[in-house]
Amino acid sequence: MNVIPEITRKSITNLINNMERADGRALDEYREISVETGVISKAEGSARVKIGNTQILVGTKPQIGTPFEDTPNVGVLMTNSELLPMAAPNFEPGPPDERSVELARVADRCVRESEMVDLEKLCIIEGKKVWMVFIDLHILDYDGNLFDAAVLGIVAALLDTKIPQATVEDDEIIINREIMEPLPIRDKALMNTFVKIGDQIVLDPNLEEEEILSARLSIGITASGKICAMQKGGDDPFTKEEIMKAVKIAEGKTKDLMKYLENPTTP
Amino acid sequence: MNVIPEITRKSITNLINNMERADGRALDEYREISVETGVISKAEGSARVKIGNTQILVGTKPQIGTPFEDTPNVGVLMTNSELLPMAAPNFEPGPPDERSVELARVADRCVRESEMVDLEKLCIIEGKKVWMVFIDLHILDYDGNLFDAAVLGIVAALLDTKIPQATVEDDEIIINREIMEPLPIRDKALMNTFVKIGDQIVLDPNLEEEEILSARLSIGITASGKICAMQKGGDDPFTKEEIMKAVKIAEGKTKDLMKYLENPTTP
Amino acid sequence: MNVIPEITRKSITNLINNMERADGRALDEYREISVETGVISKAEGSARVKIGNTQILVGTKPQIGTPFEDTPNVGVLMTNSELLPMAAPNFEPGPPDERSVELARVADRCVRESEMVDLEKLCIIEGKKVWMVFIDLHILDYDGNLFDAAVLGIVAALLDTKIPQATVEDDEIIINREIMEPLPIRDKALMNTFVKIGDQIVLDPNLEEEEILSARLSIGITASGKICAMQKGGDDPFTKEEIMKAVKIAEGKTKDLMKYLENPTTP
Amino acid sequence: MITIITLGTNLGAKKRDDGRAFDELRPLKIEAGVLERADGSAYLEFGGNKVLVAVYGPRESHIRRFQRPDRAYIKCRYNMAPFSVDDRKRPGPDRRSIEISKITAEALQPAIILEKFPRSVIDIYIEVLEAEGGTRCAGITAASVALADAGVPMKDMVVACAAGKVNDEVVLDLSEAEDKDGQADVPVAILPRSGEITLLQSDGNLTPDEFEKALDLAVKGCMEISDIQKEALKNRYGE
Amino acid sequence: MITIITLGTNLGAKKRDDGRAFDELRPLKIEAGVLERADGSAYLEFGGNKVLVAVYGPRESHIRRFQRPDRAYIKCRYNMAPFSVDDRKRPGPDRRSIEISKITAEALQPAIILEKFPRSVIDIYIEVLEAEGGTRCAGITAASVALADAGVPMKDMVVACAAGKVNDEVVLDLSEAEDKDGQADVPVAILPRSGEITLLQSDGNLTPDEFEKALDLAVKGCMEISDIQKEALKNRYGE
Amino acid sequence: MITIITLGTNLGAKKRDDGRAFDELRPLKIEAGVLERADGSAYLEFGGNKVLVAVYGPRESHIRRFQRPDRAYIKCRYNMAPFSVDDRKRPGPDRRSIEISKITAEALQPAIILEKFPRSVIDIYIEVLEAEGGTRCAGITAASVALADAGVPMKDMVVACAAGKVNDEVVLDLSEAEDKDGQADVPVAILPRSGEITLLQSDGNLTPDEFEKALDLAVKGCMEISDIQKEALKNRYGE
Secondary structure, rough: OOOHHHHHHHHHHHHHHHHOOOOOOOOOOOOOEHHHHHHOOOOOEEEEEEEEEEEEEEEEEEEEEEEOOOOOOOOEEEEEEOOOOHHHHOOOOOOHHHHHHHHHHHHHHHHHHHOEOOOHHEEEOOOOOOEEEEEEEEEEEOHHHHHHHHHHHHHHHHHEEEEEEEEEEEEEEEEEEEEEEEEEOOOOOOEEEEEEEEEEEOOOOOHHHHHHHEEEEEEEOOOOOEEEEEEEOOOOOOOOHHEEEEEEEHHHHHHHHHHOOOOOOOO | OOOOOOHHEEEEEEEHHOOOOOOOOOOOOOEEEEEEEEEOOOOOEEEEEOOOEEEEEEEEEEEEEOOOOOOOOOOOOEEEEEHHHOOOOOOOOOOOOOOHHHHHHHHHHHHHOOOOEOOOHHHHOOEEEEEEEEEEEEEEEOOOHHHHHHHHHHHHHHOOOOEEEEEOOOOEEEEEEEEEEEOOOOOOOEEEEEEEEEEEEEEEOOOHHHHHEEEEEEEEEOOOOOEEEEEEOOOOOEOHHHHHHHHHHHHHHHHHHHHHHHHOOOO | OOOOOHHHHHHHHHHHOOOOOOOOOOOOOOEEEEEOOOOOOOOOEEEEEEOOEEEEEEEEEEEOOOOOOOOOOOOEEEEEEEEHHHHHHOOOOOOOOHHHHHHHHHHHHHHOOOOOHHHHHHHEEEEOOOEEEEEEEEEEOOOOOOOHHHHHHHHHHHHHHHEEEEEEEEEEEEEEEEEEEOOEEEEOOEEEEEEEEEOEEEOOOOOHHHHHOEEEOOOOEEEOOOOEEEEEEEEOEEOOOHHHHHHHHHHHHEEEEEHHHHOOOOO | OHHHHHHHHOOOOOOOOOOOOOOOOOOOEEEEEOOOOOOEEEEEEEOEEEEEEEEEEEEEEEEEHHHEEOOOOOEEEEEEEEOOOOOOOOOOOOOHHOOOHHHHHHHHHHHHEHHHHEEEEEEEEEEEEEEEEOOHHHHHHHHHHHHHHOOEEEEEOOEEEEEEEOOOOOOOOOOOOOOOOEEEEEEEEEOOOOEEEEEEEEEEEEOOOHHHHHHHHHHHHHHHHHOOOOOOOOHHHHH | OOOEEEOOOOOOOOOOOOOOOOOOOOOEEEOOOOOOOEEEEEEEEEEOEEEEEEEEEEEEEEHHHHHHHOOOOOEEEEEEEEOOOOOOOOOOOOOHHHHHHHHHHHHHHHHHHHOOOOOOEEEOOOOOOOOOOOOOHHHOOOOOOOHHOHHHHOOOOOOOEEEEEOOOOOOOOOHHHHOOOOOOOEEEEEOOOOEEEEEEEEEEEEEEHHHHHHHHHHHHHHHHHHHHHHHHHHHHHHO | EEEOOOOOOOOOOOOOOOOOOOOOOOOEEEOOOOOOOOEEEEEEEOEEEEEEEEEEEEEEEOOOHHHHHOEEEEEEEEEOOOOOOOOOOOOOHHHHHHHHHHHHHHHHHHHEEEEHHEEEEEEEEEEEEEOOOOHHHHHHHHHHHHHOOOOOEEEOOOOEEEEEEOOOOEEEEOOHHHHHHEEEEEEEEEOOOOOOOEEEEEEEOOHHHHHHHHHHHHHHHHHHHHHHHHHHHHHHHHH
């Protein structure tokens, strides 16, 4: 548990109540964002995302596995997240804690429900073998707003991912790593996270803002304008008006964010 | 570790030395007992048992699995128990502790050694596939004497259990959930738990009595009058005479208890 | 963490700086060594090794398993070690800690890299089934120098190991326990451990010496004179000269140690 | 114990697979004070869901991680019984139950007057005995009753209900079958007095308009369930 | 170190598969003081069983869970070596070893004068190096010797032995093969001076009469083993 | 950030599979101060290896096991990212990473002035983001830069490099392919000022002469890398 001094809390809150932020941003403004892809050669897809000083590395690894019984012809995305102890002084090594689990599950739902990847095309032999794409979030530096960085990183890494050609001959699967094919992509979704501080709703909280938030709302929106995920957090409630205002802002911001996916830096 | 005040300990012990109990029962008398079956629709068998304020929910789930190598034509009963943190102020969440393990293993032995279920009839393909019946003990409210409640609950749940018809055609197993068959039942066993307090042997201890017991003896007896399980616990010894006296009482009490299995309440 | 009194530390160090040891040994002298094999009938190979009061029991168990993907025609040795809580007042029950892991891994590398066992002969069906030999180190009494005792025990146990004949007929493996064959042995290696105390390099440290060592060096050497493993430990550095001196001594000492493998006691 | 079947208001409209109107809840019953040892407890049946909740506390915490100098700490454990679902669930927490435990604690917290009990902990144990869609909302609703039964001082009694989208229609309180085949699920918890929202998730695909409609419908469902919560307490404690 | 082969008293009677009479123990040997670091230790071979026990303490406990204000706490760990059985056992506790550890502690406890060492712990580590039926009794018997070797003050020296039913006969001290094919197994531990019973389990099918016969037979076996325990200590410490 | 390709001195000699001379390092670049939250950090690319190191401390330890009355305690965690290798690695420590964490701490410790910070802990977190042979040496080299970046007082800056035997030749700095097919690998860490050795392992088959040659070659490689470490710090902090 991080404790922020009462005086800092007050000064940040007062600023925000006056529609200002300590780092000079507008209430609905993101910090500087960068997206690099293809950063890990051994990963079939990878992306390094920075939002301000928050830094996440995402790598994907496709493996052949067995489909779930109730969806025999559908591939699988598996999202894991590690809040590395390197990323913040109070993160501990060990199995994922509840924050890490929530992050991975919300990011996973946002990507899955956006139907970004055509999972049926990842089926190799119905009921028997499908591609399982492992998505690992490696949180390197934590300065707030992991949700938006995580989803941005996952989407960039999935767009970067190539899987080997898999063909079936005589009930045997032949993997040809000479022919690498991009994932079957249909749509894209990104996430916008708002927090309530004082009387205001503020976009993209940095760490200091996260530590004094009273409530948090993350909204996932597809390129086609659908809400595909939402997650409230924090100890205080929202009014319906606050929620609908955040949805409104998110619709616009998502379009801006999508641009970072178009020309990612490659190392 | 629960600590009971010395004065309570003394008053309970004095009463018992005078052949009386704080709740008015005779030394060899059970508290009020109720047995309901069919309480969980999604479980293939279930029972809710109350002995006094002790309350246990038992559910069974048959699954197809591989038999043990040394018993290739025999199905399997697997008993697990969770002392839920809801059941007592000092129960902690987490993997089963030694009390929970002992409870599950003693109850399992009592049911298994009674040969209640004809496990050979649960074989589907010898050496390859058998029915494994998972029996889960969910301890909801803990007011003493979990052993007797657990065995009563398991036996009631097994009597309530229906498994789907499984037939073999061309080395494939066909499960027909339209035809649900009862388990092949041969005998029944129940358990009677005695504790030593002061100079006496007392049946069906409630929580207060358990906390001051010096020794505990649980005896499993079949409907056909065989001793199928026994387990001593506690920090003090028993004399042989005390043990044989408990066996004697248990023979009679088991017959009384069996009646609760005949017409269980259904919700 | 064991703490040794400063006065003991000084007296041991002074002795060693004068080329003497508290138990009268020369600096390059082992304590009394004994090797017994065939001590556990249910293990396919076993050895009990004592170096001074340090006592280790090693048992081997061959099992049929799947080879690693990159070495499809090669059997597997798996070395595990348990620093049993019985062996020292400060050993705790639980999963292997870093000392135990290091011990098992260094001993494993020493034996594996010596190419003592011809692992290709442990292949049963290429790419599908090989013998996996589990080697379990059971540390019973800990008075220093586990590395050398562990390797001596493993090598003795492997020399003692018999595996059942496995033949393949119609893609089925037939295990014949009537015909037990020794492991295919090619070479042997043993380990010599040196510690730096004061200005000197000392062989075979006992517990007291281990507790005041500034650096540790374990050297594995084969019967054919090759260095097959080396591991430095401890908080202080070595000079190159110290390392080469230890190598020199180890070459001779290994030959002496090998004699203990020739006529092990059998119970 | 009281049972209610909400009849819904658009009776003439198209029906759902289980015959309910689009804005109709499944049958619901709540009973308070069902356990002996717990400080407070509640049992709830909601459609095919069976949920049991026990509350212990506020009580002293001996674990520093769970101590707050100025208020009580809410610890919540959502757990599914192995036999509560079609395929046996392995005992112990999984990622889903860890997330639900976290958001359930956050959903209940705004109602509880935490400042009264510095350094103490309130344990909420939610056991799903049988699951048929909507267990997280059922757990929150039952937990509020168990908190009240335990005498924990609260500003209001949190209540939860989901709405969602099935066959392109926005509907209230998805059953298990509807959740599986549906297009979206929006679980919501509110403080009924102020209408403020303490839990909000959305899973699926909704236009902003559909989302608003679902949110409004879920809030309406919450208000109906809130009455049944109060009845359960009245039933136990009188008016 | 002493070895004894009990010859049994009904030599004319039907024999068992391994040639023993019905009331005959397997060969047994016990050695005290076999480890350097432990405060007390004992090694026992009983038929094909090989068991090593170390005792540490009474010593200060830094874990509050293991502190009692008025007496010592007995911590027992029964463990099987991976190579002790035909199919390699995975290292670490399983449900069987957790139960045996618990009842072993309870079996030994009545003999130990715990009040002398408030707040301290006595650790008993039982390692089954080779198992051939009857390891829990072998562990208890060896642990008593190790406790004595450690100088732990005791009222008496607990001793354990099983009886059971094989081929419809009540027999003493079941071997692994007899345990597997047998009809019942009754492990018993006693305080030999008073004859009181500190461990009792029964697994299988017995009429009350058969049970009583088995119990008597096991107690008789315990008394014989008790003499060998004492010899082992005399052997180490003199009369 | 600086990049260097060591050309090696025996250019006329037989080359290796990747074209390097026998005594030639892979391309190496080190950058200090790459993370915001950590007290010190460094990023290193060495051939195909990518390693990130963060240092926290010296800081107070609240875990007694990690407190020393007279000096700081070094805690090191070497971890491989799941995507750093061809087949996804399961998250969490395995036996290999536990051993490497231990010897890395021992390799770095002799350089750090521990006595200055009694009862405190210095946490070193090494993340292998991509692995291509030689990650333990890369981790140690980068960790030294991160420690310096964190302002931890040190006598010297530990540096590590491996030599080994491939195709019967002693060569410097084995790549992943060479390590796999090679005959021996000898990772070495030194204090460059004194030339003393703080890490030494050997895995494979070497005659004593070959071993000495490999050790000398590894030390030579260390000295070259040491210059690049210093450049990285100069680059960040100026001369």
